[in-house]
Amino acid sequence: MTDFLWQSTPLMGALVFVLGSCVGSFINVVAYRLPIMTQADTDTSRFNLAYPPSHCPSCAHVIMPWQNLPIVAYLWLKGRSRCCNQPIASSYPLTELLTGAVSVVIFVHLTAALGPLTEFLTALAGALGLFWWLIAIITTSRQHPVSVSPMWQSLLWLGLLSNLDGQYCPLPEAIGSVCITLALGRLALHRATQNQDRIHLITQGIAAGLAWFGSVFLLPLALILLGVGTVKRVVSVWRSAGSEIPMNPTLRDDQSIVAAALALSWFVSV
Numbered sequence: 001m002t003d004f005l006w007q008s009t010p011l012m013g014a015l016v017f018v019l020g021s022c023v024g025s026f027i028n029v030v031a032y033r034l035p036i037m038t039q040a041d042t043d044t045s046r047f048n049l050a051y052p053p054s055h056c057p058s059c060a061h062v063i064m065p066w067q068n069l070p071i072v073a074y075l076w077l078k079g080r081s082r083c084c085n086q087p088i089a090s091s092y093p094l095t096e097l098l099t100g101a102v103s104v105v106i107f108v109h110l111t112a113a114l115g116p117l118t119e120f121l122t123a124l125a126g127a128l129g130l131f132w133w134l135i136a137i138i139t140t141s142r143q144h145p146v147s148v149s150p151m152w153q154s155l156l157w158l159g160l161l162s163n164l165d166g167q168y169c170p171l172p173e174a175i176g177s178v179c180i181t182l183a184l185g186r187l188a189l190h191r192a193t194q195n196q197d198r199i200h201l202i203t204q205g206i207a208a209g210l211a212w213f214g215s216v217f218l219l220p221l222a223l224i225l226l227g228v229g230t231v232k233r234v235v236s237v238w239r240s241a242g243s244e245i246p247m248n249p250t251l252r253d254d255q256s257i258v259a260a261a262l263a264l265s266w267f268v269s270v
């Protein structure tokens, strides 16, 4: 059976891409609806991830199922809504394309190290779940960064769960580093007079990374921070011909950096 998977990798890769792009379509729904659902005055029995059915954000016309087909529908409709001819945000098909492409990369990466089928499928399911969750965090944080707080918390618990048998790092290391991070974060939050949201979200993101990969997570995080800092410095110097422009990172940037570090940690750990 494992041989079959190996021999038909292009076909399986295509199926994984279709599956990933469908998940990307759902991630678009999450990114649009979750920030509204987390508002205090939203009645989640009348507005949630499944209800009301998909509708046009411009004229509220109900969108037919075929108009929700990932990537294909956007190309077919030439990027404009059928009901009122308004432009459809290009971020929708891009998220679907990214999720599909990332799913294929993970699949190909895992097939390169073939093991028993059950082991392969377990590793694939865990990795796809992790990367889909990270894409959902990045996409949602572009709409409303504070809304991703419960997603980081859930990812933290899933990381500890995946390390019950030490899949990515020993469980005591994961639990210990998470406890230290959350304690330091709580202390920083207690002493801070501003940027509470930022400290809260960074703490949760780093704790989630440590829950999955233990101390291994810190190296990709440091490398990405170094890389982003260097690029920003070069761009600011280039733009202002010598004098630096302050380019403060945003809450949205923070989420993307931590998520990218988690993704890189997976490639280091597998």
Ligand SMILES: [Zn+2]
Binding pocket: 056, 057, 058, 059, 060, 061, 081, 083, 084, 085, 086
């Ligand atoms: Zn419309």
